[in-house]
Amino acid sequence: MAAKEQLVVVGNGMAGARAVEEILARGGAERFAITMFGDEPYGNYNRIMLSHVLAGDESDDIYLNPLDWYRDNDITLHAGVRVVRVDRFARKVFSDDGQVLPYDRLIIATGSRTFFPPMDGMWVDDRTLTPGVFGFRTLDDTTAMLDYAQDHSSAVVIGGGLLGLEAAYGLRKHGLDVHVVQGGAVLMSQQLDEEAGAILRRILEDEVGITVHTGQRPAAIRSTGSVAGVVLKDGSAIDADMVVVTAGIRPNVGLGVVSGLTVERAIVVDDQMRSVDDPDIFVVGECCQHRGEVYGLVAPLWEQAAVLADVLTGADPKAAYHGSRNATKLKVAGVDVAQMGLKRPEKEDDEFVRFSEPRRGVYKSVVIREGRLVGATLVGETDKVAFLTQSFDRGLPLPEERVELLFSLAGPSEAEGAAEMDDSVQVCNCNGVTKGDLCGAVAGGCGSVAEVMAATRAGKGCGSCKSLVAQIVEWAGGSSAPDESASWYVPAIPLDKPTLIEAIRARGLRSVSSVFAALAPDGEDAGSKMALSSLLTVIWAGEYVDERDARYINDRVHANIQRDGTFSVVPRMSGGVTTAAELRRIADTADRFEIPMIKVTGGQRIDLLGVRKEDLPAVWESLDMPSGYAYGKSMRTVKTCVGTDFCRYGLGDSTQLGIDIEERYKGLESPAKLKLAVAGCPRNCSEALVKDIGIVAVGDDRWDVLVGGAAGASVRQGDVLATVDGRDEALRLTGVFMQYYRENGRWLERTYDFVPRVGVDELRALLVEDRDGIVAGLEERMQAAVDAYRDPWLEGREPATEGQFHDSLPLIPLPQVPIRDGSSSPAGVAR
Amino acid sequence: MSAPGLTAHRLGPASQVPVGEGRGFSVEGRQIAVFRLRDSSLRALDATCPHAGGPLADGQLDARKVVCPLHMRAYSFADGSCPEGPGVAVHPVREEAGELVVEL
Numbered sequence: 030m031a032a033k034e035q036l037v038v039v040g041n042g043m044a045g046a047r048a049v050e051e052i053l054a055r056g057g058a059e060r061f062a063i064t065m066f067g068d069e070p071y072g073n074y075n076r077i078m079l080s081h082v083l084a085g086d087e088s089d090d091i092y093l094n095p096l097d098w099y100r101d102n103d104i105t106l107h108a109g110v111r112v113v114r115v116d117r118f119a120r121k122v123f124s125d126d127g128q129v130l131p132y133d134r135l136i137i138a139t140g141s142r143t144f145f146p147p148m149d150g151m152w153v154d155d156r157t158l159t160p161g162v163f164g165f166r167t168l169d170d171t172t173a174m175l176d177y178a179q180d181h182s183s184a185v186v187i188g189g190g191l192l193g194l195e196a197a198y199g200l201r202k203h204g205l206d207v208h209v210v211q212g213g214a215v216l217m218s219q220q221l222d223e224e225a226g227a228i229l230r231r232i233l234e235d236e237v238g239i240t241v242h243t244g245q246r247p248a249a250i251r252s253t254g255s256v257a258g259v260v261l262k263d264g265s266a267i268d269a270d271m272v273v274v275t276a277g278i279r280p281n282v283g284l285g286v287v288s289g290l291t292v293e294r295a296i297v298v299d300d301q302m303r304s305v306d307d308p309d310i311f312v313v314g315e316c317c318q319h320r321g322e323v324y325g326l327v328a329p330l331w332e333q334a335a336v337l338a339d340v341l342t343g344a345d346p347k348a349a350y351h352g353s354r355n356a357t358k359l360k361v362a363g364v365d366v367a368q369m370g371l372k373r374p375e376k377e378d379d380e381f382v383r384f385s386e387p388r389r390g391v392y393k394s395v396v397i398r399e400g401r402l403v404g405a406t407l408v409g410e411t412d413k414v415a416f417l418t419q420s421f422d423r424g425l426p427l428p429e430e431r432v433e434l435l436f437s438l439a440g441p442s443e444a445e446g447a448a449e450m451d452d453s454v455q456v457c458n459c460n461g462v463t464k465g466d467l468c469g470a471v472a473g474g475c476g477s478v479a480e481v482m483a484a485t486r487a488g489k490g491c492g493s494c495k496s497l498v499a500q501i502v503e504w505a506g507g508s509s510a511p512d513e514s515a516s517w518y519v520p521a522i523p524l525d526k527p528t529l530i531e532a533i534r535a536r537g538l539r540s541v542s543s544v545f546a547a548l549a550p551d552g553e554d555a556g557s558k559m560a561l562s563s564l565l566t567v568i569w570a571g572e573y574v575d576e577r578d579a580r581y582i583n584d585r586v587h588a589n590i591q592r593d594g595t596f597s598v599v600p601r602m603s604g605g606v607t608t609a610a611e612l613r614r615i616a617d618t619a620d621r622f623e624i625p626m627i628k629v630t631g632g633q634r635i636d637l638l639g640v641r642k643e644d645l646p647a648v649w650e651s652l653d654m655p656s657g658y659a660y661g662k663s664m665r666t667v668k669t670c671v672g673t674d675f676c677r678y679g680l681g682d683s684t685q686l687g688i689d690i691e692e693r694y695k696g697l698e699s700p701a702k703l704k705l706a707v708a709g710c711p712r713n714c715s716e717a718l719v720k721d722i723g724i725v726a727v728g729d730d731r732w733d734v735l736v737g738g739a740a741g742a743s744v745r746q747g748d749v750l751a752t753v754d755g756r757d758e759a760l761r762l763t764g765v766f767m768q769y770y771r772e773n774g775r776w777l778e779r780t781y782d783f784v785p786r787v788g789v790d791e792l793r794a795l796l797v798e799d800r801d802g803i804v805a806g807l808e809e810r811m812q813a814a815v816d817a818y819r820d821p822w823l824e825g826r827e828p829a830t831e832g833q834f835h836d837s838l839p840l841i842p843l844p845q846v847p848i849r850d851g852s853s854s855p856a857g858v859a860r
Numbered sequence: 861m862s863a864p865g866l867t868a869h870r871l872g873p874a875s876q877v878p879v880g881e882g883r884g885f886s887v888e889g890r891q892i893a894v895f896r897l898r899d900s901s902l903r904a905l906d907a908t909c910p911h912a913g914g915p916l917a918d919g920q921l922d923a924r925k926v927v928c929p930l931h932m933r934a935y936s937f938a939d940g941s942c943p944e945g946p947g948v949a950v951h952p953v954r955e956e957a958g959e960l961v962v963e964l
Contacts, residue, residue, distance in 0.1 A: 034918060370953050397899065401945075405936070412946045442919075473957070488877070543900060552922075552923065553898060553922040553923055554922050555919075555920045555921050555922040555925055555926065555927045555934070556920075556927060556932075556934075558920050558922075559920065576880065577878065577880065578878070578879065578880020578881050578898070578919070578920070581920060582918040582920075582921075582929045585881075585918075590918065590929050590930065592912065592913075592930065593913070594913070594918070683931065829877060830878040831874050831875055831876055832877070832878070832882065835883050835884070
C-alpha cells in the first residue's frame with residue numbers, strides 16, 4: 030500500500046477544522062496524513078461563542094474539538110505555531126518555529142483579523158496596542174477584556190456592527206458604562222435598514238442601557254499610559270478607560286501574498302475552492318474570495334468546506350461551490366435577528382411589506398420580486414424564519430396574502446414548518462447543521478433533543494435555533510426520551526434541579542401547589558410532592574408556605590411509619606451523649622405508653638418502636654426531648670467517640686464538636702438523609718470514614734473533613750474534602766458542604782452518589798478554594814435555614830390540622846411485629 | 861338518597877378531612893379512607909393497601925390517585941385500580957349539611 034499523502038492545513042479556526050472534519054467524514058484519514066497549524070495555542074473553538082463567554086452566560090463548552098479529537102484522529106496539531114511561507118515549487122511549508130514540512134496538498138484557512146483603523150493613541154509601538162485597547166476576535170482577546178473589565182468602569186466600542194454590539198452587550202452585563210460609536214446612521218447596517226436599526230437601538234438603549242452615538246467617527250484615543258477616553262471627529266470626547274475596536278475585519282492574506290498566490294481582497298479561488306494558481310492548494314473561509322465575494326459570516330463556510338472535501342478526497346470531483354446567499358439568523362445583544370437578501374426594495378416593481386412595533390421591539394419586512402421572496406428582515410420575533418428561509422432559498426410560491434409571510438395567520442406555523450422543511454435547509458447557522466443532519470441523528474439512535482444537540486452541535490452556537498431543533502427532533506420521532514426526564518428533579522416537572530430552583534425563585538413560588546400550578550404541565554402529582562416540599566424548604570427557609578398535604582406522612586406526624594402503621598419515636602441525643610434524667614424519662618414514657626420495643630440505634634440514640642399515631646403528642650410531651658428527625662430526608666445524627674475527656678488516645682474533642690454540629694444543623698432538609706460522625710483520632714471508633722460527612726481529628730486542632738462515605742446498601746470510604754485548622758472551621762465547612770448538597774443533590778441522591786458525580790476535586794475547588802465565589806452565599810442561606818428551625822414536636826401541643834394524629838388503625842390483622850421481651854434472650858418472644 | 865343496594869352512613873363533621881389529606885374511618889366493621897382533593901371534592905376507598913396492609917389514609921394524593929406510604933403503590937380514585945397489583949373498592953362519598961356521608 031502506498032504511503033499516505035501529506036495534507037497540511039494552515040489555520041485551526043472554524044474553517045480549517047470544519048474542512049478537516051468534512052475530509053474525515055469522507056474517509057480522508059485512509060488517504061491523508063494530516064498536519065494542522067494554528068497560531069492560537071488551543072484546540073479548535075467556536076468563535077461565535079465568544080460573545081457568550083464575554084457576557085458570562087452559562088453555556089456549553091466553547092471548544093468544538095478538544096485536543097483529544099486531534100489525537101483520536103491521528104492529526105498532528107502544532108498549536109501556537111504560525112506558518113510564514115509556502116514554497117509551492119518545493120511543496121514545503123515553513124513555520125515560525127523553524128519547521129519545514131513537505132506537503133502533497135495544502136489547505137489555507139487563515140481567517141481574518143481585527144481591523145484597527147489608523148488613529149492617534151491606538152498603538153504604543155508597531156506591535157503593541159495601548160493598554161485598554163482591545164480587538165474582539167479571539168479567545169485571548171475575550172479573556173483579556175474580561176480581566177480588564179473587572180477593575181475598570183467604562184468602555185467605548187468603536188463600530189456598531191454585529192460584533193460591536195455583542196462586545197457592548199457583554200461589557201454592559203459586567204456593569205460597565207458602555208458607549209457604541211457608529212460611523213453611519215444605522216446599527217448593524219450590513220443587515221438592517223433604518224427602521225429595523227432604530228428598533229434595535231431603542232432596545233439597546235432602553236433595556237440594555239448602552240449609549241449609542243451614530244453618525245460619529247472617532248478621531249483619536251486619549252491615553253495617559255492607558256486608555257482615558259475617545260475624541261470624536263466633531264471635537265467632543267467620551268471619557269472611558271477601555272476601548273474595543275470592532276470596525277471591521279481584514280482577511281489574513283499575507284501567506285498567500287508571500288507564496289505567490291493571486292490575492293485581491295482575499296485569496297482568489299475557483300468553484301472547487303482551489304487557488305486559481307495551484308490545484309494542490311485549497312483555500313476556505315474568510316481568507317478566500319470566490320466570484321468576487323468575501324464572506325464574513327459563518328454559514329457560507331460550511332458550504333465551502335463540504336465542496337472542498339468532496340473535491341480533495343475525490344468523493345465528488347465535480348462538486349462546485351456557487352456562492353452563498355446572504356442569509357443569517359442570530360441573537361445579538363439578547364435580541365433575535367434574522368436577515369436574508371435585500372433589506373429594501375431596489376426596483377420600482379418590488380413589493381415591500383413591513384410591520385413595525387417599536388414599543389415591543391418587533392420589526393418584520395419582506396421584499397418580493399416577481400412573486401419570489403428576495404429579502405426579509407426580522408427583529409425581535411423570528412418565528413417565521415424557517416418558512417422564509419425556505420422560500421428565499423428555493424424561490425417557492427408565496428401566499429397571496431403577503432401578511433402571512435410575517436405572521437402565522439394561516440401560513441405554516443413553526444411546527445408545521447418543521448414537517449415541511451426540506452432536508453437540506455440549514456437549521457443551525459452557527460454550526461452548519463441541516464434538518465437532514467438532525468433527522469439522521471434521530472435515526473442513528475439519539476432519542477432526545479439534548480442528545481441530538483450533542484451529536485450534531487445544533488443549537489450550541491448563538492442558541493436562537495433551539496426551539497426549531499426541538500420541533501424537528503420531535504417531528505423526526507425523537508422527542509421526550511427517558512434520558513431527559515432522568516435529569517428532572519421530580520417526574521411532574523420537566524426541569525432539572527438548578528433550573529427548577531431558578532424558576533421557583535424567579536416566580537416567587539412559596540408553596541407546593543403554586544409550583545404545580547405554574548410549572549407542572551399536567552398539574553398536581555402525588556409522587557412529586559415530597560421532593561418539592563423539601564426543595565421549597567431549602568429555597569425559602571422560614572418563608573416557605575407549608576401545605577400539610579405536600580408532606581409525606583412521616584413529616585406530617587414527625588415520626589417514622591412502620592410496617593404495621595405504628596410509628597417509631599427517636600428523640601435527639603446530640604453526639605450520642607445523654608443523662609440519667611433523660612434515660613429516666615424515656616423509661617417512664619415507655620412504661621406509660623406500653624412501648625413494645627426500645628432499641629439502641631446505629632446512630633447512638635434510643636428508638637421507641639410501635640407507638641400509635643394518636644399517642645405521638647403525648648409521648649413527646651412525656652419525653653420532653655426534641656425530635657431526632659429519624660424519619661426525615663434530613664440531617665439525622667452525629668455519632669461521636671469519647672474524644673479527649675476520657676480517651677487515652679484522643680487528639681481532639683470529637684464529642685463536643687459532634688454535639689455542636691448536631692445542634693447547629695439539626696433537622697435540616699436535604700435530598701436524602703445525612704448521617705455524620707466525628708472521630709477524635711484516626712482509629713475512627715465513630716466510623717467517620719464511612720459517613721455522609723465524617724470529621725477526624727489528626728492532632729494540633731487539625732481535622733480531616735471527609736464527604737460521600739457510606740456503610741449501608743453501599744460501602745464507600747469518604748473522600749477528604751479538606752484538612753482544616755480548628756474545630757470551628759470544621760463546623761463551618763460542614764455547613765458549606767451540606768448547603769451545596771441541599772441545593773444541588775438530586776432527590777434521594779445520597780452523598781455517596783453525589784460526591785462522585787460532582788467530583789471531589791470540583792467540590793474542593795468550589796467549597797474550599799471558593800473558585801466561583803459561591804461560599805458566602807451558601808453560608809448565608811445555611812444560616813437562614815438554621816435560624817428558621819423549630820422543633821416539630823412542639824406541634825403536638827397544637828395540631829397543625831384537624832385530626833393530624835387521627836388514628837388510621839386498626840387495619841387488617843397485620844403481620845405483627847414481634848414483641849421482644851426485654852431480656853437479652855436472642856430469640857425474643859413473638860406474641 | 862342512596863344508590864340502590866347501598867346504605868348511607870354519616871361519619872361526622874366534614875372538617876375532619878383537611879384539604880389534600882385522608883382520614884381513616886370504621887364503618888360497619890370495614891375500614892374506609894376518605895380523602896379531600898385540593899379542589900375540595902371528596903373520595904373514598906378501602907383504607908387498607910392490599911399489598912402489605914399499609915394505611916392508605918396516610919398516603920399522599922393528587923387529583924387522580926393516592927400513594928400508599930409503605931411501599932408507594934398508587935391507587936386510582938376513579939376505579940381503585942393499582943398498576944402493580946390488586947386494587948381496592950371505591951365508595952360513593954359526599955358532604956351533606958356539613959357532614960361526611962359515605963355509602964356502602
